[in-house]
Amino acid sequence: MTFFKTIKYCLTVVLMVMLVNICDSAYADGMGYSVQAVIPENQIDQSKTYFDLKMTPEQTQNIELEIKSSSEEVLNLAVVPYIGTTNQNGELEYSVEPEKNDSTLIYPITRLISGKQKVTLKPKETKRVTFRLKMPKKAFEGKIVGGFNVYDEANDTIKDSESKKNEVQIKNVFSVVIGIQLRENLDKIKPELKLNTVKAGLFNYRTAITANIQNIKSEFVSDLSLTAKIRKNGSSKVLYEAEKSEMAMAPNSNFNFPISLENQELEEGSYDLEIVAHSKDDEWTFTKKFRITDEEAARLNEEAVEVETKTNNKFLVITIAVVSLVFICMIVLIIVLWRRKK
Known part of the structure; x- marks a missing residue:
């Protein structure tokens, strides 16, 4: 950084x-x-x-x-x-x-x-x-x-x-x-949402997956809530998820809904996205496969702030293990010396 x-x-x-x-x-x-x-x-x-x-x-x-x-x-x-x-x-x-x-x-x-x-x-x-x-x-x-x-x-x-x-x-x-x-008339149009592109990116300079949600009709969508879950292809384990409510969309508009990775590194691979959307009167369910390349992950991880790299995590685990081992050895040594003295 x-x-x-x-x-x-x-x-x-x-x-x-x-x-x-x-x-x-x-x-x-x-x-x-x-x-x-x-x-x-x-x-x-x-x-x-x-x-x-x-x-x-x-x-x-x-x-x-x-x-x-x-x-x-x-x-x-x-x-x-x-x-x-x-x-x-x-x-x-x-x-x-x-x-x-x-x-x-x-x-x-x-x-x-x-x-x-x-x-x-x-x-x-x-x-x-x-x-x-x-x-x-x-x-x-x-x-x-x-x-x-x-x-x-x-x-x-x-x-x-x-x-x-x-x-x-x-x-x-x-x-x-x-x-x-x-x-030009007072007839109400039924809103219709669509899921477009899903890709890796940054949201407020932090790692995220963004899903483009589009309102393709000329009517407002009110009281909108979204729930998103991301899994590895073929896995049932949810890796990342996001939920937001009390949103609204203008007629014929779109926006990028972010799923935060909680400062974790983006990893290369194929993923599945599932989104459930609720409005005041309607419900939509979307699923989409997407892929993150090595080049994308490396570039975005470099540009992100406060990203927790695997290298850092591995170093932390090793450090804790070493400190714990030294501490245990010190305790054992103290007990041995105390017994000999007694």
Whole structure:
């Protein structure tokens, strides 16, 4: 483990601080502004404080947000629409741009809504920001979801010097998110989960097996719980297992569910993964075979922090055995000498 990797791991703990609120008048604590959705007439439920709109194919509409400053200083804010995703903790996320959209997501909301806007607010000033929404020509079933992320650009990043060895960029983002959900009918879609790739990797810089879980339907999955077990091919002995509940998934999204190896070394070999998933109304069972190569295991073990190697364990066992033997010999010697003296 290099010094840089250790520092990088430590800093990762405080890498990002995110405040996400979907409420009536979302307020960024300490940031000096609040954000409120201007609810239109085609809101499905007028009591909701985020956008939940009944739309038709090719319909165009203006979407407005009201931003109010409570600061004594000028604020330079960014208002950015994002698609709804599921993060690695099994939580709904409306403020991160994924590296790649889910393969089942036909209509990302960012393609239907006009792009990022910048807003300057004088002290105590209130402004409305307008986005243009245009629905696709073809009708769709289910929900298209996303959120408007509002943040102060002055706090977007902590600037550091030019990239050098052993330097890590730290990003702090304090933001308010107002959700948006688009529907063309109120029919409920039955969620459907799928197990995709299973592979060895690192989770928080520790050895793990990750299983990609995908929601292939345009409906939320709520109250999701997962139980995973890993065995060697042909064995009934469970080597590693993980369980997590109270998760949720956005429509047409996926995330990597980690099964921690508890700081144990990754070992080359063929394995079986079994996952049982429960939601509020449904249950799914998945099994999948996967393999870890020598090259993968060696590389990931080298990159991991606090990994307990077999070499270390063997050395520990030998050390304990030697110390125990010496201790026993000392006891025997003391008893022999005492008897002779007596």
